[in-house]
Amino acid sequence: MDMENRPxxxxxxxxxxxxxxxxxxxxxxxxxxxxxxxSMLIAYLLTPLADYLxxxxxxxxLAITSTFLLxxxxxxxxxxYLFPLIRDQVVxxxxxxxxxxALLNTRIDDLQARLAVYWPTIEQVDVGVRIQQxxxxxxxxxxxxxxxxxxxxxxxxxxxxxxxxxxxxxxxIRRGFLNSVPNRYFETVMGLxxxxxxxxxxxxxxxxxxxxxxxFLTFFGLKLCGLKYSLLLAIFAGVMNLIPYAGPFxxxxxxxxxxxxxxxxxxxxxxxxxxxxxxxxxxxxxxxVQTLDAIWVAPYILGWSVDIHPLGIVLVLLFGNQLFGxxxxxxxxxxxxxxxxTVQAVSNxxxxxxx
Amino acid sequence: xxxxxxxEPVPSLQWMWANIFRKGDADQVAIRESIEKIxxxxxxxxxxxxxxxEALYLRRYRxxxxxxxxxxxxxxxxxxxxGSVWIQRPEEPDSDDSEPFLELGxxxxxxxxxxxxxxxxxxxxxAHTHTALLGFFRPDxxxxxxxxxxxxxxxxxxxxRVISDRFRASLTGGPVGA
Numbered sequence: 225m226d227m228e229n230r231p232x233x234x235x236x237x238x239x240x241x242x243x244x245x246x247x248x249x250x251x252x253x254x255x256x257x258x259x260x261x262x263s264m265l266i267a268y269l270l271t272p273l274a275d276y277l278x279x280x281x282x283x284x285x286l287a288i289t290s291t292f293l294l295x296x297x298x299x300x301x302x303x304x305y306l307f308p309l310i311r312d313q314v315v316x317x318x319x320x321x322x323x324x325x326a327l328l329n330t331r332i333d334d335l336q337a338r339l340a341v342y343w344p345t346i347e348q349v350d351v352g353v354r355i356q357q358x359x360x361x362x363x364x365x366x367x368x369x370x371x372x373x374x375x376x377x378x379x380x381x382x383x384x385x386x387x388x389x390x391x392x393x394x395x396x397i398r399r400g401f402l403n404s405v406p407n408r409y410f411e412t413v414m415g416l417x418x419x420x421x422x423x424x425x426x427x428x429x430x431x432x433x434x435x436x437x438x439x440f441l442t443f444f445g446l447k448l449c450g451l452k453y454s455l456l457l458a459i460f461a462g463v464m465n466l467i468p469y470a471g472p473f474x475x476x477x478x479x480x481x482x483x484x485x486x487x488x489x490x491x492x493x494x495x496x497x498x499x500x501x502x503x504x505x506x507x508x509x510x511x512x513v514q515t516l517d518a519i520w521v522a523p524y525i526l527g528w529s530v531d532i533h534p535l536g537i538v539l540v541l542l543f544g545n546q547l548f549g550x551x552x553x554x555x556x557x558x559x560x561x562x563x564x565x566t567v568q569a570v571s572n573x574x575x576x577x578x579x
Numbered sequence: 580x581x582x583x584x585x586x587e588p589v590p591s592l593q594w595m596w597a598n599i600f601r602k603g604d605a606d607q608v609a610i611r612e613s614i615e616k617i618x619x620x621x622x623x624x625x626x627x628x629x630x631x632x633e634a635l636y637l638r639r640y641r642x643x644x645x646x647x648x649x650x651x652x653x654x655x656x657x658x659x660x661x662g663s664v665w666i667q668r669p670e671e672p673d674s675d676d677s678e679p680f681l682e683l684g685x686x687x688x689x690x691x692x693x694x695x696x697x698x699x700x701x702x703x704x705x706a707h708t709h710t711a712l713l714g715f716f717r718p719d720x721x722x723x724x725x726x727x728x729x730x731x732x733x734x735x736x737x738x739x740r741v742i743s744d745r746f747r748a749s750l751t752g753g754p755v756g757a
Contacts, residue, residue: 418718
């Protein structure tokens, strides 16, 4: 098909058709995509290190093998170390749960009773039972949900395998791809590939570092407050921070709830010399961590601008959720960044090329 | 591998099938020979030459197709591996048989100014016959000089010399050396 002489609107129409087609195709295979995407992410992270080692004199194979072992070795160590800690806290949590829920129930009844003085009708709304039921339902659903999202075993095998090959042959894959691009688009595609590479690489590494920092800060803050399960909450906060806007807020909810309930059983690391209730301290911790993040961590570590209007980001997140669920939300922003760069590159090309 | 390989009509089905599974070793040797002769890479050691080679892309063009037109943004330079290229000024007509401002052959290169910054080409480059070019682009040059500073220095120095030669020639109206 001779695209050069077709009317303008036809090119746009076909372009959009192709885009929608690809999105649809991706949607169909979305489950199998996840190990692939995770592997690519890991390869992205590790490639600079492997490149550095290689350029320092280690052969390519040796360089990637060492990087690979280093990375996964680190993960194994961390898991081995953290696992008992996490397991203890999870066990603690599940055994304490019925008692906690009962406590929550009584508190709510209390509150209801107090409010009933002003609003007699409130007695009829059995809020306590509703909440308890909802909580139990959610908790029962969590294990199955987690299993679906993370289906560990395929991940454990596939991810290291695929990421090793991406590390080893990533460069060759890119060259192969570029070599197959027709002359007319070659320079544009090549420039685009490099730009995307840089942007996404920076984004991924930056986000990871940021999550870690936030996790640490939250951990120390919560430990100072004396809140139980501080490790779990800190990890949760770190991970949740990957989700823009809503993430940090969601991360604080369990902590706040726990703080309300464990007022009396809190063991502070440092003697709490302020008379304020635990809840306030906990909220303060989260707020401070977020502020530090906004002022210092994010600008310094990331140092990038995605260049998308905040409203655009919200839309993008909604689409991400619709298409890919949790992973969609996390991956939506970099994906949008890629799309934006592509559109810019293509429109630049059409602007400069006379035909 | 024979010389006629390169003058064969490029995107024909026959050519494609002959080349699709070929490992390209013959190509590699030919490329290496081509590179060694270029004055730009005279100062490089064998290892450095190999590294540059890894960063090159072999592109094939049909006769009379444009490699780039004046006004288009440029990403890097092209070294002529085989064939001939006409360089045309923007104000000259586009027709097939107008005399070019400059005609280049194997071993020559053009477009090196695009290696330095993102800017538009000043002239058009058109493949006169079926042509094979070796592309060397800005991102690769930057990556190379990041990891191998010495190599980067040598390349930048050589490029600087070339550009100043051409500038001098354009001012004095003297011959343009490759």
